[in-house]
Amino acid sequence: SAGTRPGGTPGSGIHPEHPRHPTFLTQVRHRPLIPRPDTPFTVFLRTPWLAADSEISLHLLSRIDGQSAWTDQLLQPEPTIPNGWAAELAGVPANSLVEFYCEARDHDTRIGVYPPSAPAYFAHETGSPVSQTLLALCLEPSSETAMAPVHICITNRNWVELTLTRPVTSDELLDCTLITPGDVHYGARIRYRGSLKRQKPIKSFRIDLRESHPYADENRLNFNGWNPIGEALATRIFAEEGFATLRLRDVRLFRNHRVMGPDGHYLLAERPGGEVFERARPDAAPGAYWEGWGQTTSPDGSSAYPPELQPVMQALADPELRDSVLPVLIDQEEWLHWLAVSCLVADDETILNNVPGNHLTFQPAPDAPVELHPLDLDSAWRAVSTNIHPITPPAQVPVATPGLAEWLLYPCVRTAYYQQLADLATTVEEQWMPAVLDYFDTRGLSATDHAWALEFLDARQAFVQTQLTAYIGGSPVPEDPRGLDFDDTFAVQPEGESPEGVFFGDADAPRLWGYAHTTLAQIMVEPLPGRIILPANQCGPEWSWQGERIEEEQSDVVLQITGYPLIGPFSPPGPTATLPCTFLRGDADRDGVPDAVELRHGFDPNDPQNSPLQLQIAAYGDPDINLRFMAWPETEFLLEFSTDLHEWAPAQVTYPAIQVDRDRILEIPMSLADTHNQGFFRVRPERPLGPSAALWMGETGRGEER
Numbered sequence: 001s002a003g004t005r006p007g008g009t010p011g012s013g014i015h016p017e018h019p020r021h022p023t024f025l026t027q028v029r030h031r032p033l034i035p036r037p038d039t040p041f042t043v044f045l046r047t048p049w050l051a052a053d054s055e056i057s058l059h060l061l062s063r064i065d066g067q068s069a070w071t072d073q074l075l076q077p078e079p080t081i082p083n084g085w086a087a088e089l090a091g092v093p094a095n096s097l098v099e100f101y102c103e104a105r106d107h108d109t110r111i112g113v114y115p116p117s118a119p120a121y122f123a124h125e126t127g128s129p130v131s132q133t134l135l136a137l138c139l140e141p142s143s144e145t146a147m148a149p150v151h152i153c154i155t156n157r158n159w160v161e162l163t164l165t166r167p168v169t170s171d172e173l174l175d176c177t178l179i180t181p182g183d184v185h186y187g188a189r190i191r192y193r194g195s196l197k198r199q200k201p202i203k204s205f206r207i208d209l210r211e212s213h214p215y216a217d218e219n220r221l222n223f224n225g226w227n228p229i230g231e232a233l234a235t236r237i238f239a240e241e242g243f244a245t246l247r248l249r250d251v252r253l254f255r256n257h258r259v260m261g262p263d264g265h266y267l268l269a270e271r272p273g274g275e276v277f278e279r280a281r282p283d284a285a286p287g288a289y290w291e292g293w294g295q296t297t298s299p300d301g302s303s304a305y306p307p308e309l310q311p312v313m314q315a316l317a318d319p320e321l322r323d324s325v326l327p328v329l330i331d332q333e334e335w336l337h338w339l340a341v342s343c344l345v346a347d348d349e350t351i352l353n354n355v356p357g358n359h360l361t362f363q364p365a366p367d368a369p370v371e372l373h374p375l376d377l378d379s380a381w382r383a384v385s386t387n388i389h390p391i392t393p394p395a396q397v398p399v400a401t402p403g404l405a406e407w408l409l410y411p412c413v414r415t416a417y418y419q420q421l422a423d424l425a426t427t428v429e430e431q432w433m434p435a436v437l438d439y440f441d442t443r444g445l446s447a448t449d450h451a452w453a454l455e456f457l458d459a460r461q462a463f464v465q466t467q468l469t470a471y472i473g474g475s476p477v478p479e480d481p482r483g484l485d486f487d488d489t490f491a492v493q494p495e496g497e498s499p500e501g502v503f504f505g506d507a508d509a510p511r512l513w514g515y516a517h518t519t520l521a522q523i524m525v526e527p528l529p530g531r532i533i534l535p536a537n538q539c540g541p542e543w544s545w546q547g548e549r550i551e552e553e554q555s556d557v558v559l560q561i562t563g564y565p566l567i568g569p570f571s572p573p574g575p576t577a578t579l580p581c582t583f584l585r586g587d588a589d590r591d592g593v594p595d596a597v598e599l600r601h602g603f604d605p606n607d608p609q610n611s612p613l614q615l616q617i618a619a620y621g622d623p624d625i626n627l628r629f630m631a632w633p634e635t636e637f638l639l640e641f642s643t644d645l646h647e648w649a650p651a652q653v654t655y656p657a658i659q660v661d662r663d664r665i666l667e668i669p670m671s672l673a674d675t676h677n678q679g680f681f682r683v684r685p686e687r688p689l690g691p692s693a694a695l696w697m698g699e700t701g702r703g704e705e706r
Contacts, residue, residue, distance in 0.1 A: 026045070035137075041089055042087070047104075060074075061101055094138060136153075223253055223267070229452045229456075360373040468571065563576070637683055
């Protein structure tokens, strides 16, 4: 638009296309966007109303920044542009910043100017004159390829106003021109951004544009220079974890021709808002979006929650509502996951502060649970040294909704939160740390940036593990319905009866079972170093565990059973129990039964006559015979017959077995009428625990063991 002042041809009406109308001068551009040193460049503009033979003249005024005198030259009609005018500016030395603006004059009276207040106006806060002109920067060709070069063209007068004259807290916007790859944005306005980042030696900037920029659909840009690696890494983690985040672009930022900061690396971020969510989560639209925790600012400066979010805030603050209403109003798992990732990223603004622009609440449908997403992550990792934690926030963290902290202390919610934290620690260990190098390699960033990113992850990983370790000590333990004490043994038992101990032999795999406290989520069984370690089945409340065969010499082993309140490698340990075990190899009495088998079932491994597979003739007649052997409880046996010790078949038992002993010795009557009075018998259990015993009978009716 054009500025106007009184004057002009007497009697002329103010037609919409008259030079006094604010749309008189439009579409001012210079080409090329970045003129080469000592090479002329052209300024173009359009004026829809002005005819070529009009008495009104168009003037281009220009000078190199810092000079006092303006060069005045006429713009001439440009036939290649409808209603176009142009003037050529002389080439200037490299790195020169050229100021220019346009005037419309009726004879000697200025009746229009673009920009509206050119060449200067007074800043509100300081009263200092500041420039408002269009700017062109003359540079040598750039070889930058890794990151897009972005130039903030600003006069020295405005830069002094921004950095020296006015308070660092000022939000008044100053005039500048922004040059991005492929376009130039006149009339941009610049200020510092960030309440804390303003105090840093490397400043961050907010730039407002009069029109959209080529990177996104917003007209307000954040250029974050302090710790851009932290912001990039935090945003990427949130995005990979399924949250809507700002789109970031690595750029090389310049003030005129001077690189900003140590190496010019800045992050260009879209302004927070609902549109960001639609771009980050296309499947989410349509829905309702609110910045912050839902605050909206009214014209009088007060803030309030939209009606749709008021029930959520009430439920967070009211213990009675939290139990029944809150799980319906919010996506609890999504909120807890947001808190866990925020704890890793460690930005107290992101964790609990409800400043608008730091969060986005999203409701997919009117009756759907509300989700919570991060937005402003430019201060990520700021609290690495202070160890801010959402469960027990220190006093300096502003908790706008106290009900959130109280809700997180509920045992079930607290456990779910810490499980999210443990899962995230595993993800960082297994996925994020290996991915850091690839991230920086593909963007051509420095080794220092790479080292910083790993330092962030290492520091937060250590802090997260500290929080997980402290989880048990800081959590109230609910009463177990079976009366188990959390700190005592949780009923570890071997499978099967074993009054004399637990024994494992060559063919055995150790098996345990038991009950555990309801707060435990995982059981781990750990033998001595060098042995196989396998996790238990998930508890709840019974658990069982089976290891693998351990091929070693005879040894005594103490199994250590540990309960964990969370699942995964980062869970802190809970109560423990021990179970002595004996691993036996060999057969001391050479009766063909491994010693471990005999001990498990109550036999003497040193007495060959006290063997579970000692098959004997109890009574002998013609053609009948009674076979006697020792059995053990809960085991089925198979009696087999052979005439040649090669082919075996089940023996035909003609009479019921006689239980001689109360629970061990059995006698089985047999008939040899169909076996020509000779043959071989053997007995074996259902599963092969050791060699079977065989009995041979001769023609004389006398048998002997073979």
